[in-house]
Amino acid sequence: MGSADARLSLRGSIAARLAVGYGLLLAATVAAVSLVFYLGTVGVFERAIDNQITAIATRMAQAWHSQGSQALRHEIDLQLNDSIDSDVEIVGLVDDRGRVMAGNIPRWKRPLPASGELAFATIERDGAPVSVRLVALPLDDGSSLLVGRDLRELDAIRSVIERALAASAAVSVLLAFIGALVFRRSLESRLGRIRRTAARIAGGDMSSRIAVQGDDEFARLGADINRMLDRIESLMEGVRHVSNSIAHDLRTPLGRVRNRLDRALQASADPQALVGDARLAIEDIDGLISLFDKLLQIAAAEAGMRTRSFEPLDLGEIARDMAELYEATAEEQGVTLRVTDGENVRVPGDRHLLANALASLIDNAIKYARTGQYVDIDVRQAEAGAVVSVRDYGPGVPEEDLQKVTERFYRVDQSRHLPGNGLGLSIVTAIAQLHGAAFRLRNAGPGLEASMRFPG
DSSP: OHHHHHHHHHHTOHHHHHHHHHHHHHHHHHHHHHHHHHHHHHHHHHHHHHHHHHHHHHHHHHHHHHHOHHHHHHHHHHHHTSSSSTTTEEEEEEOTTSOEEEESOOOOOSOOOOBTOOEEEEEEETTEEEEEEEEEEEOTTSOEEEEEEEOHHHHHHHHHHHHHHHHHHHHHHHHHHHHHHHHHHHHHHHHHHHHHHHHHHHTTOTTOOOOOOSSSHHHHHHHHHHHHHHHHHHHHHHHHHHHHHHHHHHHHHHHHHHHHHHHHHHTTTOHHHHHHHHHHHHHHHHHHHHHHHHHHHHHHHHHTTTGGGOEEEEHHHHHHHHHHHTHHHHHHTTOEEEEEEOTTOEEEEOHHHHHHHHHHHHHHHHHHSOTTOEEEEEEEEETTEEEEEEEEOSOOOOGGGTTTTTSTTOOOGGGTTSSOOSOHHHHHHHHHHHTTOEEEEEEOSSSEEEEEEOOO
């Protein structure tokens, strides 16, 4: 049972398959190199022997045709006594009955090789069978010229090379096996870190991260996973914060609605009191509906559900429309709206969403601007892209709160007495991200400047 489980484990392991593939590739490489080496050594010797045999046989055949039998015998004697490879050369003149008329070969008792073709044969030399390579050339008088070479030296060289290649193949297979094991263990170790981290996260430890070492593919994968986990942890923390904030922000208005309805029931004899309490309850319910509408807007923007409705838009036109819409509200607060827009500043986007974002910025600026001051709405074309900004001349935001005011339901202490639920800048942030824009807040001294920078 254990061996079967092990086979299944190996069969389903990418590390094992890669290790086996690595071993097979190394074995194939060693085999290819060995073949090239063999052909480059033994093959070269064999071709050199064949060329030498052919050259000698051609020269002697020419001597026969030009000067006859005596000249051929003389050439055979010279070839065997020139002290050059005399111990391995085989040359002989054999008649049609196999009798040797000249040369150093024994009596020929077997059929001659095909005319002019190099062949392997076995003859007796020094009382022992010897492998030879030879060629037979038939002559006009019925005899045959045999020219060949003793292959004992070549066989010895071939044997040494084959043993060396066999030994190197065995060592290579052993090294390939060891290398495959090391490769598999290294791969499983790197993957094991990722799996153990994933298991800890699945167990609830969201702070666990993969240890990144080096700069290889696994290190880059680990870094990517860590960034993904950071984003997931941030989103989950945001969800917990939003859940707590919703529970807190809903409790107060729902409590007010309940109290007013209870009071209305108790004062049911007084129609005016009943109408007043009902009106106040409706206002609170409308506030809750507005709260949920804003949360839905944020969710829709973050999900990218409105990107299909994008079209080229004139930011200056949207800014002028929103300024005109809030002009009466600004006058009631004693604030003057000033619009500065460049010519034909266009961006792709959703008109309703961008108008909503700009309306939130203008509404916030009017709330926090001092009486008698201005709210500047600026639209311009910058080198990096289009920019729309809204600035008030109020108290600004404390630096420690500047990065937090875009979080849902977050409100600085100095603004808690003003109406609102802390979702306006969250909506603007989500809409900016949907349009690929960067939303930035900065204390302009005096006042706060909020800007959206669209890519060019």
